[in-house]
Amino acid sequence: MEHIQTLFYTYGYFFVFLFLFCGLIGIPAAEESFLLFVGVTLSQISATDYQLSLTLCILMAVLGASSGMVSAYLIGYYIGEPFMMRYGKYIGLTPKRWKVAQDRFQRHTVLAIIAGYFIPGIRQINPYLAGLSRARFASYLPASVLGALIWSSLFLMLGYFMGNQIHHFLGLGLFHFILVGVVLFVGFIIITIIQFKKKK
Secondary structure, three states: HHHHHHHHHHHHHHHHHHHHHHHHHHOOHHHHHHHHHHHHHHHHHHOOOOOOOOHHHHHHHHHHHHHHHHHHHHHHHHHHHHHHHHHHHOOOHHHHHHHHHHHHHOOOOOHHHHHHOOOHHHHHHHHHHHHHOOHHHHHHHHHHHHHHHHHHHHHHHHHHHHHHHHHHHHHHHHHHHHHHHHHHHHHHHHHHHHHHHHHO
């Protein structure tokens, strides 16, 4: 964490952007922990010659996460489908199954993207799946930006306003974030099943 802190102090807003961008395109990174750390750090910075803005950090986090989501979407859109069509049969992904996955994702793009931000692993897979399934970019982009705003603001402000007290609540906080992610994901599945049954 000291290395992350040094990079944050050295590169500031750019490092926030870069860290979130890399995390969202799939490079292993503890995004929630990083956002909490940035929030706590901002709450403790008092030197007038080095003071970062919480608002600008949120903006850079949103831009970084959104840029990562768009990049992953484009990779999935332009590169992923030919690869999946060629090798998908080896993992049981037949053209028929792929068509079903495409249709379901296209019907629930906004909810899947926003809820997916709160589920580690899913948020990295979702943009590739969106590109692969040819989800409408006009729906995908606003959902990505809105999800990034909600997700990054929540963790940054939580770290900022809890400040030094974060250590007392970190264990419970992580549990609750995981719980919220699971609830949102289960809710998405339930809505998908209900709407699928209505279509029949």
